[in-house]
Amino acid sequence: MNLKDExxxxxxxxxxxxxxxxxxxPDIQDIADYVGDSLGLSRQxxxxxxxxxxxxxxxxxxxxAAIICPEKKVLIPDPAAGCSLSDSITVDELxxxxxxxxxxxxxxxxxxxxxxxxxxxxCCTSSNAINVVKAIPENREILFLPDMFLGxxxxxxxxxxxxxxxxxxxxxxxxxSSQDIQNKLEQLQNSELVxxxxxxxxxxxxxxxxxxxxxxxxxQILSTEGMMNYVRDSPTQNFVIATETGILYxxxxxxxxxxxxxASEKAECQYMKMITLDKVHRSLLEDKYEVRVPKKIADKARxxxxxxxxxx
Ligand code: 13P
Ligand code: SF4
Numbered sequence: 679m680n681l682k683d684e685x686x687x688x689x690x691x692x693x694x695x696x697x698x699x700x701x702x703x704p705d706i707q708d709i710a711d712y713v714g715d716s717l718g719l720s721r722q723x724x725x726x727x728x729x730x731x732x733x734x735x736x737x738x739x740x741x742x743a744a745i746i747c748p749e750k751k752v753l754i755p756d757p758a759a760g761c762s763l764s765d766s767i768t769v770d771e772l773x774x775x776x777x778x779x780x781x782x783x784x785x786x787x788x789x790x791x792x793x794x795x796x797x798x799x800x801c802c803t804s805s806n807a808i809n810v811v812k813a814i815p816e817n818r819e820i821l822f823l824p825d826m827f828l829g830x831x832x833x834x835x836x837x838x839x840x841x842x843x844x845x846x847x848x849x850x851x852x853x854x855s856s857q858d859i860q861n862k863l864e865q866l867q868n869s870e871l872v873x874x875x876x877x878x879x880x881x882x883x884x885x886x887x888x889x890x891x892x893x894x895x896x897x898q899i900l901s902t903e904g905m906m907n908y909v910r911d912s913p914t915q916n917f918v919i920a921t922e923t924g925i926l927y928x929x930x931x932x933x934x935x936x937x938x939x940x941a942s943e944k945a946e947c948q949y950m951k952m953i954t955l956d957k958v959h960r961s962l963l964e965d966k967y968e969v970r971v972p973k974k975i976a977d978k979a980r981x982x983x984x985x986x987x988x989x990x
Contacts, residue, residue, distance in 0.1 A: 681955050685709050688962040694753075695728040696958070697743070698900040699735035701924035701950040706734045706958065715903035715926060716742070718787045718801040720986065723747055732961060733969070734953045738764045740969040741792045742958040745976045745983060746870075749818070755957035757967040758951045763789045763876070766846030767824040772797050775821055779842065782819035783812060786982070787828060792971045795979035804875050805901035807832045809989050811841070827851070828875045831899060851876035852949045854920050856883060858942040862918045863895055866939050870914045871894040872905050874921035879941075911932060922947045 679687070682868055686709060689696055697719045698710035707713050712722045718738060723731055723743035730751045733740035736759045737973055744752040774782060786798040788808070795801055802810040811832050820838065822829040824846030833841045856879045863869060873880060880899060883892055898908055902925055909917055909929055919926060922939035929938045942951060961967070971979070 681959055682709055685955065685959055688763060688959070689732070692728040692730065693728050693751060694732050694962060694963060695722075695726045696732045696734060697722055697726075697824075699739060699924075699950065700928060701908070701922040701947055702734050702953060703924065703951060704927045705955050706953055707928060709958070710734060715803065715805060715850060715901045717805050718903045719743070720746060720788070720803075720983065723752075725748075726985065730965075731984050732958065734763075734958065735759070735949075736761045736949050737969070738789055738791060741971055742983060744969045744971050745795070745979045746987075747860070748973075750974060751965070753961050754967055754969050755954070755961040756952045757969070759952040761789055761848070761949055762850075763787070763825055763846055763848035764791055764794075767794060767844055769793045769797060772823065774809065775823075775842075775844070779819055779821055782821045782842070783814050784821045784823070785814070786823050787825050788983075788986070790824060792975050792979050795974045795982050798979075798982040799985070801982040802852070802981075802989075803901060803986065804828060805904050806986065806989050807875070808835050810986060811838055813989055825876055827878055827880050831875045831880050839936075847878070847980060848876045850922055850945050852878045854879055854942045854945050859883075859892075859918065859920060862939055862941050863892075866916050866937070868914070868916055869916035869918050869937075870912060871897070871941075872898050872900060872917050872920065873941075874902065874905070875899050877920050877941075879920060888904075905929075906932070909936065909938070921945065922950065924950060937957045953990065 740754040746975045782797040785800045788803045820841040823844035829843030854877045916937045923940045
C-alpha cells in the first residue's frame with residue numbers, strides 16, 4: 679500500500695480529521711478532509727465530530743484548534759513549524775503596550791501564540807479584520823497586532839484614526855514587492871490581481887486598492903479562502919496571485935481552464951513546507967505531536983477567538 683493510502687486508512691481507523699492550510703504542499707492538500715484559510719479551519723475544528731484533529735499547518739493554527747476544542751486531541755506533524763509573523767511580538771511587549779493605552783481594545787491577528795491571544799480582547803483573521811474593527815465603538819482606541827501591512831489596510835478601509843499598529847511582518851509576504859507585481863501584470867495580459875493583505879505591496883498600492891483598480895487592472899485584497907472563492911466566480915481567465923505560492927495548486931486544480939501566475943516565485947513559507955507525508959504518517963501512527971495549551975491561557979484566549987468566530 680502506498681503512503682497516501684496508508685494515511686487514509688489510518689485516519690479512518692483512528693477517527694482522525696485532517697485539516698490543511700491552503701499553503702500546504704500538494705500531497706498534503708490531497709489527503710486532507712478540509713483545506714482552507716485560518717478562519718475556515720478554525721470553524722471546521724469547532725464543528726468536527728472526530729476525537730482527534732491532525733492539523734497540517736503551522737503551530738499557532740494547531741494551538742487555535744486546541745483552544746477551541748479543549749475536549750479533543752490536536753496533533754501537529756512537526757512542532758517546529760512556526761511563523762515569523764507570530765514571532766514578531768512577545769507577551770511582555772504586548773503587556774507593556776497595553777499599559778501605555780489602558781482603555782484600548784487589543785485586536786490580534788490569528789497569527790499569534792496562545793499566550794498572546796489570552797491578552798487580547800478580539801482575535802481576527804485576514805477575512806474578518808475589517809468587520810472586527812468596525813464592531814468596536816468608534817471612540818475606543820485600538821491596538822492592532824502584529825501585522826503592520828494588514829493593520830494599515832484595515833485602518834484605511836475603516837477610516838479609523840485611533841488605531842495603533844504594531845510593526846510586525848511576515849517575511850514571506852513582506853518580500854512581495856510592487857515591482858514583482860508590476861512585472862507579472864506586464865507579462866500576463868488581461869489579468870486581474872489578487873493580493874493577500876499581509877503583503878508589503880499593499881501599502882504603496884493602498885489608494886488604488888481602495889478604489890478597486892491598479893494600473894487599470896481589477897485588484898482584490900483577500901484572505902486565502904477569499905482568493906479561492908473570488909477566482910472561481912470571476913469571469914476573468916488570467917490572475918496574478920500575490921501570496922504564498924502553495925495556494926496555486928488548489929487554484930489550478932479547481933479551475934483547470936484558468937491561468938494563475940505567482941506575483942513572486944520566491945514567496946514560499948518554509949514553515950508550511952515542513953509538513954510532509956512521512957511526518958503525517960508518523961503522527962498518525964504514534965499520536966504525536968500533541969499540542970496542549972494550559973487551561974488558564976486557553977480559557978482566556980477562547981473568549982477572543984469566540985468573538986472572532988461570531989463576526990464573519
Ligand atoms: P489566511 O488566514 O488568509 O489563510 O492567512 C494565514 C497566513 O498565515 C497567511 O500567511
Ligand atoms: Fe506565518 Fe508568513 Fe508563513 Fe503565513 S506565510 S505561516 S504569516 S511565516
